[in-house]
Amino acid sequence: xxxxxDSLLHGFSVAMQLDNLWYAFLGCVVGTLVGVLxxxxxxxxxxxxxxxxxxxxxxxxxxxxxxxxxxxQYGGSTTSILMRIPGExxxxxxxxxxxxxxxxxxxxAALCIAAVGSWIAGTFGVIVLxxxxxxxxxxxxxFGPPEYTALLVLGLIFLAYMSSSSLIRxxxxxxxxIMLGMIGIDNMTGHFRYSxxxxxxxxxxxxxxxxxxxxGLGEILSTPSINVTGEVIAPKFRDLLPSRQEWKxxxxxxxxGSLLGFIVGIIPGSAHVISSFLSYALEKKVSRHPEQFxxxxxxxxxxxxxxxxxxxxxxxxxxxALGIPTSPITAVLIGALMIHGVSVGPGLVNDHPDxxxxxxxxxxxxxxxxxxxxxxxxxxxxxxLRIPYAYLYPLIIMFCILGVYAVNNSIVDVWIMLIMxxxxxxxxxFEFDPAPLVLGLVISPIFEQSLRQSLIMSNGYWTIFxxxxxxxxxxxxxxxxxxxxxxxFVMNRKDWRxxxxxxxxxxxxxx
Amino acid sequence: xxLRADHVAGAGFVAFGALVIALxxxxxxxxxxxxxxxxxxxxxxxxxxxxxxxxxARAGESQLFANIRWSGGKHAVLVIxxxxxxxxxxxxxxxxxxxxxxxxxxxxxxxxxxxxxxxVFSAGVCLITYIAFExxxxxxxxxxxxxx
Numbered sequence: 280x281x282x283x284x285d286s287l288l289h290g291f292s293v294a295m296q297l298d299n300l301w302y303a304f305l306g307c308v309v310g311t312l313v314g315v316l317x318x319x320x321x322x323x324x325x326x327x328x329x330x331x332x333x334x335x336x337x338x339x340x341x342x343x344x345x346x347x348x349x350x351x352q353y354g355g356s357t358t359s360i361l362m363r364i365p366g367e368x369x370x371x372x373x374x375x376x377x378x379x380x381x382x383x384x385x386x387x388a389a390l391c392i393a394a395v396g397s398w399i400a401g402t403f404g405v406i407v408l409x410x411x412x413x414x415x416x417x418x419x420x421x422f423g424p425p426e427y428t429a430l431l432v433l434g435l436i437f438l439a440y441m442s443s444s445s446l447i448r449x450x451x452x453x454x455x456x457i458m459l460g461m462i463g464i465d466n467m468t469g470h471f472r473y474s475x476x477x478x479x480x481x482x483x484x485x486x487x488x489x490x491x492x493x494x495g496l497g498e499i500l501s502t503p504s505i506n507v508t509g510e511v512i513a514p515k516f517r518d519l520l521p522s523r524q525e526w527k528x529x530x531x532x533x534x535x536g537s538l539l540g541f542i543v544g545i546i547p548g549s550a551h552v553i554s555s556f557l558s559y560a561l562e563k564k565v566s567r568h569p570e571q572f573x574x575x576x577x578x579x580x581x582x583x584x585x586x587x588x589x590x591x592x593x594x595x596x597x598x599x600a601l602g603i604p605t606s607p608i609t610a611v612l613i614g615a616l617m618i619h620g621v622s623v624g625p626g627l628v629n630d631h632p633d634x635x636x637x638x639x640x641x642x643x644x645x646x647x648x649x650x651x652x653x654x655x656x657x658x659x660x661x662x663x664l665r666i667p668y669a670y671l672y673p674l675i676i677m678f679c680i681l682g683v684y685a686v687n688n689s690i691v692d693v694w695i696m697l698i699m700x701x702x703x704x705x706x707x708x709f710e711f712d713p714a715p716l717v718l719g720l721v722i723s724p725i726f727e728q729s730l731r732q733s734l735i736m737s738n739g740y741w742t743i744f745x746x747x748x749x750x751x752x753x754x755x756x757x758x759x760x761x762x763x764x765x766x767x768f769v770m771n772r773k774d775w776r777x778x779x780x781x782x783x784x785x786x787x788x789x790x
Numbered sequence: 791x792x793l794r795a796d797h798v799a800g801a802g803f804v805a806f807g808a809l810v811i812a813l814x815x816x817x818x819x820x821x822x823x824x825x826x827x828x829x830x831x832x833x834x835x836x837x838x839x840x841x842x843x844x845x846x847a848r849a850g851e852s853q854l855f856a857n858i859r860w861s862g863g864k865h866a867v868l869v870i871x872x873x874x875x876x877x878x879x880x881x882x883x884x885x886x887x888x889x890x891x892x893x894x895x896x897x898x899x900x901x902x903x904x905x906x907x908x909x910v911f912s913a914g915v916c917l918i919t920y921i922a923f924e925x926x927x928x929x930x931x932x933x934x935x936x937x938x
Binding site for chain 2: 473676735
């Protein structure tokens with residue numbers, strides 16, 4: 280514990296350097312804007328701005344990109360509360376009671392509770408991350424190829440199980456992603472696979488063009504500007520303080536949301552979306568006045584907003600300790616660190632203490648910055664919402680092209696982005712969630728390598744996965760989750776995932 | 791039998807899986823003790839076909855294919871065409887000219903905005919972005935044959 284504390288102090292000495300503070304601030308501002316603007320999520324925001332970090336060192340780059348990530352969680356609540364439009368997916372639940380509070384003239388209080396809840400949850404998440412990540416990394420040093428294979432299988436199954444769309448749809452998307460991830464040179468044998476004599480495809484398909492295409496361009500293609508209304512409820516600064524009663528009603532939901540969000544965040548999948556939904560359901564269940572939910576219940580804002588922020592911090596645990604991306608966003612962050620020559624995994628704590636601890640410490644600072652930014656500057660962010668969508672989406676497409684091209688100076692990447700945009704549009708029409716596709720693409724190389732190495736190690740015997748306790752344990756959990764899904768399918772039972780899908784569909788219609 | 795969305799989607803995945811298997815002909819599959827470059831692609835393609843068939847079998851739960859709303863289709867096609875043209879010109883005309891033309895295209899052709907306002911907005915945004923990236927962030931952007 281003492282060593283952790285000393286290391287954290289070292290992290291603060293890195294994070295408090297003027298240039299690092301500047302990049303944390305920049306990340307927080309951009310992240311808040313990304314969260315505020317509908318049609319551009321944290322994944323597109325981080326991907327587009329990735330090339331900007333090329334001139335920075337690894338610590339500065341990850342501090343800025345992570346600032347965008349958790350900043351977007353704060354910003355997403357603004358549009359949800361003021362316009363009933365979720366700035367990004369995890370703010371869907373905040374729309375319900377946040378907007379109802381705004382209609383009752385309590386928009387300022389709702390924004391303040393969301394910001395304070397986010398800050399408490401974010402800080403709580405960072406404290407637990409500080410304590411949990413280093414020992415977990417030490418444990419992960421015992422992981423060999425079979426354990427990594429089993430862990431990735433569990434990640435995929437968990438994602439499919441937790442997803443609000445069906446198990447088969449999620450597995451199909453993940454398979455498509457894994458398939459795309461196999462394009463290019465096979466690292467183990469040197470064979471070119473599906474590159475059709477295009478040199479640019481030799482290195483494979485990058486995460487950035489796929490993510491920007493599916494989530495940035497795909498969203499714009501699905502959103503004609505006539506469908507976007509610009510009516511905003513603008514709160515006054517003096518109305519920002521909640522009443523004593525509202526603070527009282529928010530306290531326990533914030534605490535519960537923080538804990539629940541962090542736990543869900545560690546699990547692979549779109550954790551921050553799921554965490555806010557689970558928190559809303561929990562608050563409604565434990566409330567003495569469940570009938571107030573949907574009509575402006577404070578707990579309906581405090582719980583989900585705290586949960587999605589804690590989840591975004593929780594998602595850093597497997598990324599930093601195991602080097603495994605649990606979401607497309609952490610995958611892009613891992614990619615960013617690799618571009619700067621830092622390989623993420625169990626060795627990160629010891630090999631690059633400046634990056635690891637500087638990053639962790641910057642999150643304490645970043646969360647404070649966000650609290651200071653989000654409340655006084657809410658009217659500035661509201662002004663951004665008044666830009667007509669007709670002018671906004673050409674800007675976003677320009678940044679998509681600029682960002683994707685700048686990664687490798689490759690026009691083929693930009694064409695891939697356009698194709699992925701079209702694919703994203705079609706997938707949305709057929710009600711497929713594209714997130715598992717990106718996750719599949721990211722884990723594809725690690726998964727293939729660890730699976731083939733495991734089979735070579737065992738001379739072709741699949742039993743190697745059951746002879747090693749950690750791998751066997753992980754596979755048993757995977758089988759149990761598959762069994763639970765099959766049971767729910769056979770019994771034709773409605774569970775929380777169906778309810779989440781219904782809520783998401785309802786909010787889309789309402790907005 | 792009514793054609794449903796998941797019938798079409800499932801058939802699409804089955805066809806894609808079959809295509810991958812057809813394209814994997816020259817990749818060595820290897821064996822279990824030494825898996826080759828075609829090992830995992832074949833495995834995933836078979837799984838994809840299997841999942842596609844299950845999706846088709848359960849298609850009764852999905853909406854009718856004819857009921858899929860393509861109302862934003864015209865907007866999407868126009869955005870794709872203009873973006874495609876911009877990508878084709880990007881390395882030839884450089885960032886400023888291409889992006890300006892693209893944004894004017896969006897604003898005038900799709901959004902029916904005033905052409906003069908569209909020109910001023912596009913030129914301003916492109917110039918500010920160019921200066922910010924080239925000089926502020928030291929990120930070089932595609933240049934035109936005229937050096938900007």
